[in-house]
Amino acid sequence: MAEIVLRDVxxxxxxxxxxxxxxxxxxxxxxxxxxxxxxxGKTTTLRAIAGLEEISSGEILIDGRxxxxxxxxxxxxxxxxxxxxxxxxxxxxxxxxxxxRATGEKRSEVEKQVREVAxxxxxxxxxxxxxxxxxxxxxxxxxxxRALVRRxxxxxxxxxxxxxxxxxREDMRTELKRLHIENKATSVYVTHDQVExxxxxxxIVVMNEGILQQVGTPTDVYQNxxxxxxxQFIGSPVMNIAKATLATEGxxxxxxxxxxxxxxxxxxxxxxxxxxxxxxxxxxxxxxxxEGVLVAHEAGEGFVPLEAHLIEPLGAYDIVDLxxxxxFLRARxxxxxxxxxxxxxxxxLDETQTHxxxxxxxQSLQIRLGA
Amino acid sequence: xxxxxxxxxxxxxxxxxxAILVITIVFLAPIYWIASTAFKPRALAxxxxxxxxxxPEITPFIKLFVKRVQLTKPVDPAVxxxxxxxxxxxxxxxxxxxxxxxxxxxxxxxxRFMNSLIIAITSTVLAVGMGTFTAYGFxxxxxxxxxDLLFFILSTRMLPPVVVAIPMFLMYRAVGMTDTHxxxxxxxxxxxxxxxxxxxxxxxxxxxxxYEEAALVDGYTxxxxxxxxxxxxxxxxxxATAVFCFITAWNEYAFALIMTNRRxxxxxxxxxxxxxxxxIDWTVIAAGTFLFLLPVAIFxxxxxxxxxxxxxxxxxxx
Numbered sequence: 001m002a003e004i005v006l007r008d009v010x011x012x013x014x015x016x017x018x019x020x021x022x023x024x025x026x027x028x029x030x031x032x033x034x035x036x037x038x039x040x041g042k043t044t045t046l047r048a049i050a051g052l053e054e055i056s057s058g059e060i061l062i063d064g065r066x067x068x069x070x071x072x073x074x075x076x077x078x079x080x081x082x083x084x085x086x087x088x089x090x091x092x093x094x095x096x097x098x099x100x101r102a103t104g105e106k107r108s109e110v111e112k113q114v115r116e117v118a119x120x121x122x123x124x125x126x127x128x129x130x131x132x133x134x135x136x137x138x139x140x141x142x143x144x145x146r147a148l149v150r151r152x153x154x155x156x157x158x159x160x161x162x163x164x165x166x167x168x169r170e171d172m173r174t175e176l177k178r179l180h181i182e183n184k185a186t187s188v189y190v191t192h193d194q195v196e197x198x199x200x201x202x203x204i205v206v207m208n209e210g211i212l213q214q215v216g217t218p219t220d221v222y223q224n225x226x227x228x229x230x231x232q233f234i235g236s237p238v239m240n241i242a243k244a245t246l247a248t249e250g251x252x253x254x255x256x257x258x259x260x261x262x263x264x265x266x267x268x269x270x271x272x273x274x275x276x277x278x279x280x281x282x283x284x285x286x287x288x289x290x291e292g293v294l295v296a297h298e299a300g301e302g303f304v305p306l307e308a309h310l311i312e313p314l315g316a317y318d319i320v321d322l323x324x325x326x327x328f329l330r331a332r333x334x335x336x337x338x339x340x341x342x343x344x345x346x347x348x349l350d351e352t353q354t355h356x357x358x359x360x361x362x363q364s365l366q367i368r369l370g371a
Numbered sequence: 372x373x374x375x376x377x378x379x380x381x382x383x384x385x386x387x388x389x390a391i392l393v394i395t396i397v398f399l400a401p402i403y404w405i406a407s408t409a410f411k412p413r414a415l416a417x418x419x420x421x422x423x424x425x426x427p428e429i430t431p432f433i434k435l436f437v438k439r440v441q442l443t444k445p446v447d448p449a450v451x452x453x454x455x456x457x458x459x460x461x462x463x464x465x466x467x468x469x470x471x472x473x474x475x476x477x478x479x480x481x482x483r484f485m486n487s488l489i490i491a492i493t494s495t496v497l498a499v500g501m502g503t504f505t506a507y508g509f510x511x512x513x514x515x516x517x518x519d520l521l522f523f524i525l526s527t528r529m530l531p532p533v534v535v536a537i538p539m540f541l542m543y544r545a546v547g548m549t550d551t552h553x554x555x556x557x558x559x560x561x562x563x564x565x566x567x568x569x570x571x572x573x574x575x576x577x578x579x580x581x582y583e584e585a586a587l588v589d590g591y592t593x594x595x596x597x598x599x600x601x602x603x604x605x606x607x608x609x610x611a612t613a614v615f616c617f618i619t620a621w622n623e624y625a626f627a628l629i630m631t632n633r634r635x636x637x638x639x640x641x642x643x644x645x646x647x648x649x650x651i652d653w654t655v656i657a658a659g660t661f662l663f664l665l666p667v668a669i670f671x672x673x674x675x676x677x678x679x680x681x682x683x684x685x686x687x688x689x
Contacts, residue, residue, distance in 0.1 A: 071592070087603075
């Protein structure tokens with residue numbers, strides 16, 4: 001098991017800058033998920049750690065030892081590919097045994113270890129089959145078995161369950177989590193699926209356009225997004241982002257959303273906090289998740305009357321689009337709370353769940369009201 | 372359901388079957404002619420119209436393998452009785468087998484046939500082997516001027532080979548490589564190499580590079596990954612390429628005719644050269660040709676499973 005450190009890593013493909021100055025430390029036994037849209041450099045980062053991709057500059061250390069000049073075969077790392085990459089001409093047994101054979105392990109020892117892993121993954125009955133005879137889920141189990149059998153320093157996974165159907169994906173997610181708890185292998189996992197990331201990760205690394213956006217626990221990344229990209233990438237349904245203008249009247253302050261939108265009252269401390277972060281506030285954007293938009297049938301302190309425009313029933317809850325100026329504010333309500341489009345309701349922004357961003361830089365202003 | 376099949380489809384179906392039958396007959400006719408002539412008594416070989424029904428015999432094959440001369444006087448009955456069965460057939464034809472002491476003198480055919488085998492197999496192994504490595508390199512690594520190099524390799528096949536026959540012969544003569552096995556092997560290998568590189572590159576490109584990458588992270592060197600993973604995966608392509616290379620080398624006539632005359636002569640120029648020696652015995656020529664057809668047929672048949680997959684490679688691979 002091992003700690004993985006990336007220091008000032010840069011990667012170019014020709015003139016294209018794929019990884020920009022990446023610094024990251026993955027602790028021993030940690031499960032880290034690299035999350036980002038396609039083309040963000042997450043897979044390249046993973047392949048660079050494995051040694052399948054050379055980095056243009058910077059350092060990669062595994063257990064304190066620089067490995068960026070080592071061949072993949074000498075890094076003692078396992079890799080699970082999205083399309084499994086099981087060797088088609090070998091049986092499942094031989095596929096799993098393959099990494100052990102490289103080390104010249106004794107025959108009986110290979111047999112024992114393969115069976116052990118197969119038992120853990122519940123694929124003993126498949127050992128004699130060829131990969132072509134397996135279902136997608138079983139292929140992925142075999143691929144994971146092949147990664148686990150050698151007890152490598154770290155296991156790297158590149159969207160390992162991305163090709164499975166939804167139900168199977170959920171099962172495999174649970175299984176991966178269980179395996180990690182049992183094996184405690186340092187794991188780096190690449191995905192563009194935030195649900196996978198949230199459910200599996202000890203820490204999530206959000207990347208976009210080759211730049212590391214934020215590193216943190218799933219809760220941290222969800223609750224304190226570092227910038228507009230993370231705010232919009234994490235969470236489903238997506239966080240409301242709106243241009244906002246601060247309006248003050250004596251002690252009271254409010255946020256006017258969009259162009260000529262409604263004014264939502266905010267605590268008086270907001271102005272001071274914004275000033276401390278370097279107002280004026282022409283370039284202010286706020287972000288608020290649908291669950292931070294509180295909806296009521298009755299008027300109340302801080303509530304603004306709005307018209308419901310669209311209702312998406314999602315079973316456990318509804319997502320209601322409320323008309324604010326020229327655009328919409330999405331709120332999460334109890335199922336059936338708003339009866340239909342056109343209904344007048346009252347809404348308030350929960351100031352503790354409101355995020356403030358600088359439009360120009362996209363960075364969070366790190367203001368959390370009431371906290 | 373067959374009953375509701377439209378009559379149009381039925382007619383189309385019959386037409387297709389008829390066409391296939393006609394094509395098959397046209398293709399098989401020359402082979403049948405050669406094969407039947409190889410088993411005919413000499414007197415029936417040149418009848419017009421051709422004899423279709425006859426008592427097959429293997430005398431032409433016996434004649435093919437031994438040196439013989441015309442009898443000048445009838446055979447001594449005691450000698451005839453003492454002769455083995457196959458020699459009696461020669462006597463029956465008004466000829467006798469030449470011997471050095473007690474040993475039968477073999478004709479040149481077996482050695483020419485062996486030459487063909489040695490040269491075709493060796494050049495095929497070389498062309499396919501080198502082609503596979505080269506194709507792997509082109510397929511997997513970034514190579515400066517890759518497209519130009521590949522075009523250059525292909526361009527060696529753009530000229531009809533016979534065009535360079537005379538200069539090649541002069542060069543070979545200058546370095547003493549005419550009528551040597553190595554000479555023809557080098558020639559055929561060079562011929563087939565460009566073809567082999569191009570064909571193998573197609574097959575290599577089809578093998579997902581994740582297989583090797585998986586082997587690399589599993590602790591194998593690139594070379595080990597190549598032999599343990601890429602080669603088995605490329606077996607189909609290698610088989611297909613080998614069949615084509617072997618057929619080209621086996622059937623090559625023009626260069627063999629120019630470059631060799633005795634020691635390294637292959638079967639293709641040898642068989643027709645027998646036409647010139649006195650009375651033409653078509654049954655012997657047919658027997659030689661028939662045997663010459665067999666290796667390619669056997670080789671292709673042995674690899675047919677791979678070949679079929681090889682030809683439809685891109686289509687059926689997941």
